[in-house]
Amino acid sequence: MSAEAAAEPEALLGVAVDAAREAGGLLAERFARGREHDVGSKSTPTDLVSEADLASQRAIRERLGRLRPRDGFLGEEGGDTPQGGTGEPGTSGLRWVVDPLDGTVNFVLRIPHWCVTVAVTDEAGTVAGAVYDPIREELFSASRGGAPRLNGEPVAAAEPTELAMTMVATGFGYDARMRAAQADVLLRLIARVRDIRRFGSAALDLAWTAAGRYGAYFERGVKPWDIAAGTLLCETAGLRVAELAERPDLPWGILVAREGVLEELLAIVG
Numbered sequence: 090m091s092a093e094a095a096a097e098p099e100a101l102l103g104v105a106v107d108a109a110r111e112a113g114g115l116l117a118e119r120f121a122r123g124r125e126h127d128v129g130s131k132s133t134p135t136d137l138v139s140e141a142d143l144a145s146q147r148a149i150r151e152r153l154g155r156l157r158p159r160d161g162f163l164g165e166e167g168g169d170t171p172q173g174g175t176g177e178p179g180t181s182g183l184r185w186v187v188d189p190l191d192g193t194v195n196f197v198l199r200i201p202h203w204c205v206t207v208a209v210t211d212e213a214g215t216v217a218g219a220v221y222d223p224i225r226e227e228l229f230s231a232s233r234g235g236a237p238r239l240n241g242e243p244v245a246a247a248e249p250t251e252l253a254m255t256m257v258a259t260g261f262g263y264d265a266r267m268r269a270a271q272a273d274v275l276l277r278l279i280a281r282v283r284d285i286r287r288f289g290s291a292a293l294d295l296a297w298t299a300a301g302r303y304g305a306y307f308e309r310g311v312k313p314w315d316i317a318a319g320t321l322l323c324e325t326a327g328l329r330v331a332e333l334a335e336r337p338d339l340p341w342g343i344l345v346a347r348e349g350v351l352e353e354l355l356a357i358v359g
Contacts, residue, residue, distance in 0.1 A: 098216050098217045098232035098233045098234060098235065099217075099232055099235070101183075101209045101216055101217040101232070102217035102218075102219070102230055102231075102232040102235075104152075104153070104156055104157065104209070105185075105207040105208060105209060105217050105218055105219040105230070105318070106207075106219045106221075106228065106230055107152070108148075108149045108152045108153060108187075108207045108219075109149075109205045109206065109207045109219040109220070109221035109228070110221055110228065111148055111149070111152060112145040112146075112148050112149050112189055112205045112207075112221075113204070113205045113221040113222075113223035114223060115144060115145055115148055116141055116145055116190060116196070116203075116205065116223060117223040117224065119141050119144070120141075120196065120199075120201075120224075139190070139193055139196065139197055141190055141193075141196060142165070142166050142189050142190040142193055143166055143189075145189035145190050145205060146164050146165070146166045146167075146187065146189035148189075149164070149185075149187050149189055149205075149207060150162060150164070150187075153185055157181070157183070157185070159179060159180050159181040160179050160181045160183045160184060160185055160209070161178040161179025161181075161183065161184035161185065162179070162184065162185050162187070163184055163185070163186045163187070163313060163314065164185075164186075164187040164188075164189060164314065165187070165188045165189065165312065165314045166189060182211055182212065183209055183210070183211055183216070184209070184210050184211075185207065185208070185209050185210075186207075186208045186209070186210055186215075186313050186314050186317040186318075187206070187207050187208070187314055188205070188206045188292060188314040188315055189205060190203060190204075190205065191203060191204050191205070191206055191290045191291060191292040191293070191314075191315060192204060192289050192290035192293070194289060195288075195289045195290065200289070201224045202224070202288050202289060202290060202293065203222075203224070203289075203290055203293075204220055204221055204222045204223075204290055204292050204293050204296075205220075205221045205223075206218065206219070206220045206221075206292040206314065206315075206317070206318045206319065207219050207221075207318065208317035208318035208321065210317060214233075214321075215233070215317050215318065215320065215321040216232065216233050217230075217231070217232040217233065217321070218230070218231060218232075218317055218318025218319070218321045218322065219318055220292045220293065220295070220296040220318050220319060220322065222293060222296075226240075227239060227240060227296075228240055228241075229244075229296040229299065229300065229318075229322055230322075231299075231318075231321045231322045231325045232321075232325075233321070233325075235325060236325055236326075237299045237300070237322045237323075237325045237326045239300055244299060244300040244301065244326065245300075245301055245326060245327075246298065246299055246300070246301050246323070246326040246327055246328050246347065247301040247302075247303070247304045247347070248347070249347040249348065249349030249350065250304065250347075250349065250350070251349075251350070252281055252282055252350045252353045252354065253281065253282065253283065254283050254304075255282050255283055255304035255305050255346070255350050255354075256282070256283045256284055256285075256286065256302075256303050256304050256305075257278065257282050257283075257284070257285050257286070257303065257304065257305045257306070257307070257354075258285075258286045258287070258288070258294040258297065258298060258303045258305070258306040258307075259271075259275075259285060259286075259287055259294075259306065259307055259308055260287060260289065260291055260294065260308040260311075261287065262309065262310040262340070263310075266338045267309070267310065267338055267339065267340070269338070270336075270337070270338040270339050271309070271339070274339075274357070274358050277357050277358075278357050278358060281353075281357060282305075283304070286303065291308055291311050291315040291316060291319065292315060292316070292318060292319050294306045294308070294319070295316060295318075295319025295320060295322060295323055295345065296318075296319055296322055298319075298323055298326075298328065298345055299319070299322035299323045299325070299326040299328065300326075304346065304347070304350065305344070305345060305346035305347075305350060305351075305354055306323075306343075306344070306345045306346075307333065307342060307343065307344040307345070307354065307358050308342050308343065309333055309339050309340050309341065309342030310340045310341075310342060311342060311343060316343060320343070320345070323345045327347075328345050328346060328347060329345070329346065329347070329348055329351050330343055330344075330345050331343065331344045331345075331346075331351060331355060332344075333355075333358065333359050334359065344358060344359070
């Protein structure tokens with residue numbers, strides 16, 4: 090392992106936190122100015138990308154380029170290259186995995202529920218990560234071997250409980266056939282749990298689960314930048330992250346919960 094890859098998780102976490110805060114501040118200013126007008130779509134007409142996404146990612150890449158020039162970079166809005174832009178995945182053994190604006194649809198529609206998420210990974214998984222919600226001024230952070238924190242203070246996941254008292258968060262895909270299949274899953278689930286929430290940001294769903302606001306979270310079709318920081322938050326909070334295998338009309342996904350309810354949930358949503 091290179092010297093860079095062996096860097097202290099807390100030092101890397103500081104870089105992640107600062108990058109998330111800088112980008113979050115930029116986004117908060119744009120959000121305060123009013124509706125975004127430069128908006129396009131990606132996989133479907135409902136899968137949006139805005140100039141705000143691109144500006145946020147540029148700010149993060151520029152910061153990482155100054156501080157971590159040999160690390161790789163994977164961002165939702167393109168780029169799996171080192172910070173020097175040479176077209177290779179980096180030489181340090183570390184890669185930054187970034188969603189510069191998780192919850193773009195909310196952002197564009199003026200719904201104040203979105204965030205920036207920045208994580209750094211190595212061959213073993215996520216080393217450190219941050220999820221920053223500038224609207225609520227909440228910064229969730231964790232590093233490998235540490236404990237999850239909210240604005241610097243420790244947080245704890247919900248205690249194990251029966252499934253009927255578990256608040257579950259989830260998200261939906263952009264493809265119509267996938268949504269129809271997800272609706273069938275929700276029909277099986279809704280009568281078995283306390284309630285279901287769908288707010289539109291996978292990274293915040295994971296952060297809130299780590300902080301005990303939800304008892305469980307599952308979603309299919311998530312990407313590395315959606316979950317890299319959030320899964321570390323949940324794991325350091327003592328939660329288990331399980332995979333949801335690909336099924337007809339349902340892509341791969343994850344389920345996060347305490348051991349006490351995870352197997353029951355797997356039987357319903359897996």
